[in-house]
Amino acid sequence: MPxxxxxxxxxxxxxxxxxxxxxxxxxxxxxxxxxxxxxxxxKAQVVIARDPALRNGANVDSGRALKLLDRSLQGLFNLDxxxxxxxxxxxPGDKIGIKVNALGGRGLSSNVQLVQAICERxxxxxxxxxDIVIWDRDTDELEHAGFHFSAAANHxxxxxTDRFGYEDELATFGNVASRLSRILTQRCDLLINxxxxxxxxxxxxxxxxxNMYGVIHNPNKYHPNGCNPYVADVNMLPAIRMKMRLTIxxxxxxxxxxxxxxxxxxxxQNNALIVSQDPVALDYxxxxxxxxxxxxxxxxxxxxxxxxxxxxxxxxxxxxxxxINDPKKIAVVxx
Amino acid sequence: xxxxxxxxxxxxxxxCCLAMELEIAGCHRNLDxxxxxxxxxxxxxxxxxxxxxxxAAELWKYIDGEAEKYQKAGVKTVLTADYNYExxxxxxxxxxxxxxxxxxxxxxxxxPIGDAMSVxxxxxxxxxxxxxxxxxxxxxxxxxxxxGSAETPRALLELGQAIDKKMSR
Numbered sequence: 001m002p003x004x005x006x007x008x009x010x011x012x013x014x015x016x017x018x019x020x021x022x023x024x025x026x027x028x029x030x031x032x033x034x035x036x037x038x039x040x041x042x043k044a045q046v047v048i049a050r051d052p053a054l055r056n057g058a059n060v061d062s063g064r065a066l067k068l069l070d071r072s073l074q075g076l077f078n079l080d081x082x083x084x085x086x087x088x089x090x091x092p093g094d095k096i097g098i099k100v101n102a103l104g105g106r107g108l109s110s111n112v113q114l115v116q117a118i119c120e121r122x123x124x125x126x127x128x129x130x131d132i133v134i135w136d137r138d139t140d141e142l143e144h145a146g147f148h149f150s151a152a153a154n155h156x157x158x159x160x161t162d163r164f165g166y167e168d169e170l171a172t173f174g175n176v177a178s179r180l181s182r183i184l185t186q187r188c189d190l191l192i193n194x195x196x197x198x199x200x201x202x203x204x205x206x207x208x209x210x211n212m213y214g215v216i217h218n219p220n221k222y223h224p225n226g227c228n229p230y231v232a233d234v235n236m237l238p239a240i241r242m243k244m245r246l247t248i249x250x251x252x253x254x255x256x257x258x259x260x261x262x263x264x265x266x267x268x269q270n271n272a273l274i275v276s277q278d279p280v281a282l283d284y285x286x287x288x289x290x291x292x293x294x295x296x297x298x299x300x301x302x303x304x305x306x307x308x309x310x311x312x313x314x315x316x317x318x319x320x321x322x323x324i325n326d327p328k329k330i331a332v333v334x335x
Numbered sequence: 336x337x338x339x340x341x342x343x344x345x346x347x348x349x350x351c352c353l354a355m356e357l358e359i360a361g362c363h364r365n366l367d368x369x370x371x372x373x374x375x376x377x378x379x380x381x382x383x384x385x386x387x388x389x390x391a392a393e394l395w396k397y398i399d400g401e402a403e404k405y406q407k408a409g410v411k412t413v414l415t416a417d418y419n420y421e422x423x424x425x426x427x428x429x430x431x432x433x434x435x436x437x438x439x440x441x442x443x444x445x446x447p448i449g450d451a452m453s454v455x456x457x458x459x460x461x462x463x464x465x466x467x468x469x470x471x472x473x474x475x476x477x478x479x480x481x482x483g484s485a486e487t488p489r490a491l492l493e494l495g496q497a498i499d500k501k502m503s504r
Contacts, residue, residue, distance in 0.1 A: 058481075058482045058483075103398075103399060103400070105427060105479075105481075106425070106481050107479065107481050138396075144417075200400050201400055201401050201403075201404050202400055202403060202404075203400070206400070213399070219395070219399055220395035220399065220402065223400070223403055257446075257447060258446060259400070259401075260398075260399070260400040260401065261398050261400075261401055262479060263446075263466065263479070264463065264464065264465035264466050264479060264480070264483070265449050265450070265451070265463040265464070265465070265466055266447075266449070297447075297449070299447060
């Protein structure tokens with residue numbers, strides 16, 4: 001992929017080491033993780049893990065999904081044991097929110113087998129099942145995407161904000177004033193973001209950053225101007241910034257046109273995960289993947305359709321510093 | 336709670352409430368949910384859920400991110416329901432009612448044709464491996480199947496034909 005700053009494994013490990021030093025230095029301010037890495041001169045790490053044999057017929061194979069997840073996280077953290085990355089991210093007693101994307105129905109939502117694999121690894125890291133909640137804005141949408149409602153105390157929970165409500169107070173940053181999901185504010189200490197890589201009619205593409213529109217009560221207000229600067233502003237809301245730990249972007253099925261709804265004619269089985277702690281870098285990499293697919297299909301670049309995802313650059317600017325969008329400072333490793 | 340002492344204000348508020356009620360009732364009157372077939376109205380197809388509807392102003396609750404595109408094209412409402420074909424695969428049917436025939440045309444023209452087959456349904460129809468789109472007068476029908484197979488195109492046409500007849504009424 002010449003359009004990305006490919007890196008050697010040695011470079012990648014050196015960058016990881018730099019990143020580890022930064023992690024240690026920023027333990028008190030995890031909200032600025034990606035920005036602090038940039039200031040320290042470390043590259044943003046983005047890992048793409050692929051498995052061409054991921055599917056068993058039409059469905060994703062659970063065992064292979066788990067192995068793919070392990071490979072991606074071990075690649076990101078440069079660790080040999082699949083349990084180790086999770087121990088760096090979570091501790092027993094943490095309440096973990098897995099923010100999926102269920103908007104696209106069963107065809108183009110966060111994959112159920114992938115989310116099950118994430119839950120399995122979280123539990124192995126010592127997190128109680130009842131302390132894990134899989135969520136999005138609406139329970140019916142989750143059910144349509146193949147998840148099952150669950151509120152039993154000893155099981156992994158799964159429900160939408162429709163069951164839990166939004167905060168009464170507005171959270172504000174820049175041009176955004178929104179009520180946040182109480183699942184985020186009251187039910188989660190940490191957030192694992194599991195978006196889907198999709199074309200987006202208004203924003204250009206949707207991935208890590210745009211998935212946070214599912215956390216607020218009024219996403220419909222923030223679609224003008226290609227969702228810019230609103231996507232970046234939403235991600236600046238303190239409860240989101242402070243709790244976000246990792247993005248595992250589901251690119252097993254992705255769309256290059258006609259999104260964000262599922263249109264099979266514009267979707268492809270990409271059989272990949274894109275993983276990073278830098279949501280800006282991840283979105284930049286995801287954008288390039290979609291552009292490449294569009295070119296392959298004979299479609300114009302998003303910029304030519306006035307749909308370039310400019311909110312990614314805004315998220316990286318001095319007012320937001322949510323991560324890195326400079327391809328020279330993004331280390332992409334395929335595992 | 337503070338009492339409203341001015342009878343004119345009270346009458347005005349009552350009139351507003353009444354107008355809102357009538358507007359809501361009007362919206363519901365305009366919805367013809369029978370446009371979506373019941374089980375077995377189309378050979379092999381069973382309706383597996385109730386019909387849901389979203390007026391233009393609430394379209395974002397169903398298709399957030401695409402709602403504006405449909406609103407610009409003059410969408411009035413969308414009906415949606417889930418179906419299953421002979422226990423083999425599931426589908427979702429979305430039927431958009433627009434202000435005029437220009438709306439569905441505008442939406443369809445914005446979508447690359449790709450490898451669609453043109454089929455004789457409605458005013459224009461595109462058949463893909465897992466999807467059928469028909470525009471007819473002010474209607475835009477979109478059927479999406481989650482699992483493609485050799486049977487899928489024929490099954491899509493069965494369901495599309497059944498709804499095409501209803502859109503002619």
